[in-house]
Structure formats: C-alpha cells, structure tokens
Amino acid sequence: MSENIEHCVIIGGSSGIGLATAKRLVSPTMKVTITGRNEEKLKGAWKSLGGTVGKAAFDAAKPEEARHFFDSLGPFDHLVLAASGGKGLGPFATLDLADIGGGVDEKVRPQLACLQAALPTLNRSGSVTFISAVSAQIAAPGIAGIGAINGMLLTVAPILAVELKPLRINVVAPGIIDTPWWDFLPDEQRQAVFAEYAGKTPVGRIGRAEDVADAIAFLVANGFMTGQVLTCDGGLRFAA
Numbered sequence: 001m002s003e004n005i006e007h008c009v010i011i012g013g014s015s016g017i018g019l020a021t022a023k024r025l026v027s028p029t030m031k032v033t034i035t036g037r038n039e040e041k042l043k044g045a046w047k048s049l050g051g052t053v054g055k056a057a058f059d060a061a062k063p064e065e066a067r068h069f070f071d072s073l074g075p076f077d078h079l080v081l082a083a084s085g086g087k088g089l090g091p092f093a094t095l096d097l098a099d100i101g102g103g104v105d106e107k108v109r110p111q112l113a114c115l116q117a118a119l120p121t122l123n124r125s126g127s128v129t130f131i132s133a134v135s136a137q138i139a140a141p142g143i144a145g146i147g148a149i150n151g152m153l154l155t156v157a158p159i160l161a162v163e164l165k166p167l168r169i170n171v172v173a174p175g176i177i178d179t180p181w182w183d184f185l186p187d188e189q190r191q192a193v194f195a196e197y198a199g200k201t202p203v204g205r206i207g208r209a210e211d212v213a214d215a216i217a218f219l220v221a222n223g224f225m226t227g228q229v230l231t232c233d234g235g236l237r238f239a240a
C-alpha cells in the first residue's frame, strides 16, 4: 500500500462482528476488504457499507481457495479472522465427539488456513486478530466442546506472535454478542437466552457487534500489543 493508506482484510466480514469491524475500520487511511462464503450475503454487507470496501466470496476453510484469494489480492497490512462455527455446545455426557472435529473444521481451520495463505503478502509491521470466545475462559456446564475448540486459538496466538515476529498476533474473546450467529435458535428462545445472559453479565446487558469491533480496532491500531487475549464480554467471564 502507499505510505499513508493501510489495508485490512476481514475474513467473515459479511455479518455480525466482522461486518461491524469493517464499518469501524474503513476510513480514508484504512482500506478494507470483506469476505464470506455466501455471495448474496456478502453483496448485502458490501451495500450496507456504501460500496466503500472490497469484497471476495470464498470458503476460508479450503486452503487452495484462501491461497488463490491472497495471491490475487497482493500486499496488505492487517488480517481479522472472524470466520465462525457453532459446533460443540451441550452437556459433555451426551456430546457428539464428532462435533469437536467439526467445530475445528468450521472455525479453527479457516482462521489458520487464511493466516498461512496470507503470510507471503502480509506486511510484517501489521497485525493479525483471531476471534475466539469467552467459552474458552470460563468454567460453565455445557461448553466443554465449544470451549476446547475456541481454546486452540487462545493457545496458538502467543506462540505465533513469537514465531512470526514482528507481525503482531492477538485474539479477541467475545462474550454473548447479539449477531446472526444465534439464528440457529427460534426467536423466542434466543431472546430468552439473551435475557438470561444479560442478567448474569456484570454490565447488565449482552454485547453488540460494535463492542467487539472496538476491541478489534484497538488491537489493529496499537503497535505495542502482541500475543494478547482481549476479552470483550461485559465481565461475564467472572460471573458465569
């Protein structure tokens, strides 16, 4: 990029936290490119951003698709990894163990595949932000599977911060955030879950995608932050 304009790629930028991060970051000094698998959804997100960002549809879990995307993109400065997965929830005694592998395939693999594919063109003075979850940091019944999956990202970030230095590598661990991630629940049930968590959360509400976008923007901008986990959960970690 030119001296004063940086470029941030957001994998999983067509919805929720990734989309809010695109809105938060795009500016005359920050170019943004958003990705997702579903072209229609991506186009809707792109339109909601006034067509001010780049966009690319591909499956981040497929290393060859990720490689093709980064090869055609060229040099860039920041990578936000917001690709999602929802497997691994439920009581351990009846947890389908295949869901642990499935959750890794849906969430950990796309984030790692994209970082690996991005390395040849990612500015070493830039940053990488993984999105994990507070489920990897709290001891609450029913989250052993999803916590284990998210825990992988908490573990790799500081290791990679040292291995890939001076590239800065951090993780954001969101709490309960009102995004389409929760659309698997019928509306009434989802609202009941949100109300229950709002009651448990010290700040008295669940999170908005914009709350997490602010945390990500901080890690992207602060050149002295690396290998860190930034928990953005309204204090749920200490109260669940």
Ligand SMILES: NC(=O)c1ccc[n+]([C@@H]2O[C@H](COP(=O)([O-])OP(=O)(O)OC[C@H]3O[C@@H](n4cnc5c(N)ncnc54)[C@H](OP(=O)(O)O)[C@@H]3O)[C@@H](O)[C@H]2O)c1
Pocket: 011, 012, 013, 014, 015, 016, 017, 018, 035, 036, 037, 038, 039, 041, 042, 058, 059, 060, 061, 081, 082, 083, 084, 085, 106, 107, 110, 131, 132, 133, 134, 173, 174, 175, 176, 177, 178, 179, 180, 181, 182
């Ligand atoms: N919402 C919460 O309460 C919460 C809590 C803790 C952690 N998180 C984490 O925060 C991150 C963002 O989630 P969100 O809540 O913003 O969910 P979301 O609204 O469902 O957004 C997920 C985004 O990832 C994209 N995506 C998923 N798999 C992909 C793949 N293989 N390749 C490319 N793009 C992919 C989706 O687009 P396509 O479907 O079109 O691919 C979408 O843009 C996730 O890692 C999630 O696990 C969320």
